[in-house]
Amino acid sequence: MAIKTLEVIRKRLEERPAELKKLRENGQKVVGWTGYNVPEEIIHALGFIPIRIAIGGDDRLVEVGGRYASSKNCVFIREIVGAFSENEDPFIQQTDILAFDATCLQNFRAAEVIEYYFKKDVIVLGVPRNFYWEEGKEYFGKEADEFTRLLEERAGVSLDLAKLGESVALYNDIRKTLKSIYSFQAAKDNVISWVEVFDLIQAVDLLDKKEYLALLHQTLAELQELQHNPVIEVDGNDARIFISGSLIPRGDRKLINIITSVGGRIVGDDIWTGILPHLDLDIKEISPAGVALGYLNRTPHAALPYLDLESDRRLKKLHELLAEFKAQGVIYHTLRYCDPFTFKAKETKDVLAKSAIPVLEIHTEYAGSDYEALRTRLEAFVEMIKIKAESAAEVTV
């Protein structure tokens, strides 16, 4: 049963590059951002058009990017650098200013390389390693002030706090609606799949935010009509898979396609192009520092070091989401040379082992050479989950 609004969104995404071009001809500026703690509301409130630069899945661009960045940078960063080198991505072509954060130092490296080789106007937001200390929070507040000042210079206007309040309210509504929609995909007799919701989430990165919110409300209304009360429960026929680890950007469908082709049903994720960045963002004060602090207080990114596993909010959130979406197995996916998530693989597996939830670790890149090997491993994993679920159902009976 197709959700009609999803078609509208797909069409709007196709039209968007030409629309951005026109808006720029009329004097508006587009800020392309990438990172994990970029306070997008500030960009929006200053009158810029924010779009997220998160692309992947093209091994050729990775190779091109490797000529500028180190070949030991992650494939995600190398592809972004490669895309700036070729300048063929319809969204990248429309960027006037770039905003990168330094949550992951590889992201910071991409900013340096792009500024140096492609002469782009790049603003970098510093991010504290000790994000849970008061001193770290104070530092990030000051970084947000400086980030705002640099954007104000480019906008030619000062940040109006009333406008910032409006942007925060708009983004809060988007996050709240996305969260409601997300629960439908994990429900029994779902009328929308995780893959469709994943696409829907990524559309926020590129569309006009007010229009996007209206389309989200329309999507939610359609879902509510088709499935009044979504109930999340295990169905004997499913292998309910949760995806964790490195981000999966626009254009990278390898892992998702394999999981679904071998009969896995994805029901949740905690990746940074999925639902996670939209959860638990509580902005208490309408100011650049207040917005930035809301970002920093979300589930921390794996690139930020935290050693106490008992109080690690990343692991706590993972457990919460696994329980909420009734996942039966975790695929922990790491991209080649993505050190933050690769370093955290062992501790994640160790912690999940205590909950007796099966974990499959996948290490991959955008090239297709490991496709068959991945398929074999994923097929066996999905089969094992199904057998386990069937045995549990028999015991219950």
Ligand code: SF4
């Ligand atoms: S977190 Fe991983 S994938 Fe993301 S920029 Fe850092 S190294 Fe690359």
